[in-house]
Amino acid sequence: MTMEDSDALGWRSIADLVGDHPDAPVALIGAGLNERSLTPGRCDLGPRAFRAVLPRFSTYDVETGAELSTRIHDAGDLPLKALSPADAFEPVRDAVAGQGRRALTVLIGGNNAITRPGVHALGLAKGLSSAGLLTLDAHFDLRDTDQGLTNGNPVQALLEDGLDGRRISQIGLAPFANTRRAHDKAKAAGISVRTARDCRQRGLAAVATEELDRLSALCDVLYVDFDIDVIDRSQWPASPGARPGGVSAQDFFDAARVIGAHPKVRVVDLTEYDPSLEIGDLGSLTAGRWFCELLAGFETR
Ligand SMILES: N=CN[C@@H](CCC(=O)O)C(=O)O
Structure with missing residues (x-):
């Protein structure tokens, strides 16, 4: 019996929450x-x-007793095949901006070059001056742009x-x-920088909370980039x-929960996951659990 066949045992999966739900508070792209x-x-x-991995996650969190029930509008996958980051800018920005009425939009990458258009979508209404950015990333992603846009x-x-x-916080630098x-x-530039050691010693969730508090005082809305290379290889x-x-x-899961709970966080992305490097199903299961944690946090808003 697969998990999907086991309705009789009360199995309800996260995948059951995702579909064509125009009024849902959360969107997935x-x-x-x-x-x-x-x-x-x-x-x-x-x-x-x-x-593909979402059916393997139950909506039930045995650690808190929460039963997740938030509907998630599936806005589909953007046709970005062979597009450069420059050419993908408008499609990504417009797709995210199109979900602007949602409390939370989740962008599944893709490489880290999706973060720029995502932040622009957040700033479309009031300009970039209303937006803040928190990155969970081993890298600064501050390489020069003279050779064009990249994931770096x-x-x-x-x-x-x-x-x-000053509206940017970067945590997990390796x-x-x-x-x-x-x-x-x-x-x-005035960016707040927290190293991987700081995050390991104090807890990524604690550091993320401090930086969200800092950014909240300066910004109306926040974007969070979860670059998975912040996690131990x-x-x-x-x-x-x-x-x-x-x-x-x-630690990544714990951080996802506090970030999902933060009312000013309007868009998040998950970047740099390359399934061609996958060992078994480790990465997809980690991505799925990250999504569950994000939703669990969101439901406490
Ligand atoms: N966002 C990722 N930045 C890494 C590059 C990762 C890679 O493609 O190797 C960086 O700048 O070093």
Whole structure:
């Protein structure tokens, strides 16, 4: 008997909450942007792998007693095949902005270049000056843009677009995976930077909470980029940029719950998941659990 066949035992899956629900408070968009990754791969397969795993998650959280029931509008997958980050800008921005009435829009990447148009969608109504950005990422993503947009420079591009660095928090930065120049750029821009060690020692959720509080005082609405390479490579190997020494998957889940609960968080993305690097189903199961945690947090708003 598969889990999907086991209705008689009361199994209800997260996948049952996802569908054509025009009035749902949460929207899901697949954004499998794959071009101009610094490490070429198949991040375009992320949305499909993510959707496929959802039937394996129950709506019941045995640790809190919560039964998830939030309806999620499935806005489908964007046709981004072979598009550069520059050409994907408008389709991604407009798709996210089109869900603007939702309390929360979840963008499943795709490489990290989806973050820039996602933030722009959030700022469309009032301009970028209303928006803030929190990244959970091993990297600054502050590489120069003179060679064009890549998955290594969405934050740099946003600074150049006019996003005030003081409205950016970056947590989970990994040692020996970034340059001094990028760190200096972050400091000069006023970005709040928290290292992987800080996050491991204090807990990613605690650090995320502090940074959300800081950003909330400055911003009307917040965007959160969950780049999975913040996680220790042993726990999510299907990520080109992940290294040993990252945060734990459990920490990532705990952070997703507090972030999902925050009322100013309006758009989140999950980036850099490359299913072609998958070992078994480790990455897809981690992505699915992340989504459950996000929803569990959301239901406490
Ligand atoms: N967002 C990811 N940034 C990484 C690149 C990951 C890769 O494609 O290897 C970086 O800038 O180093």
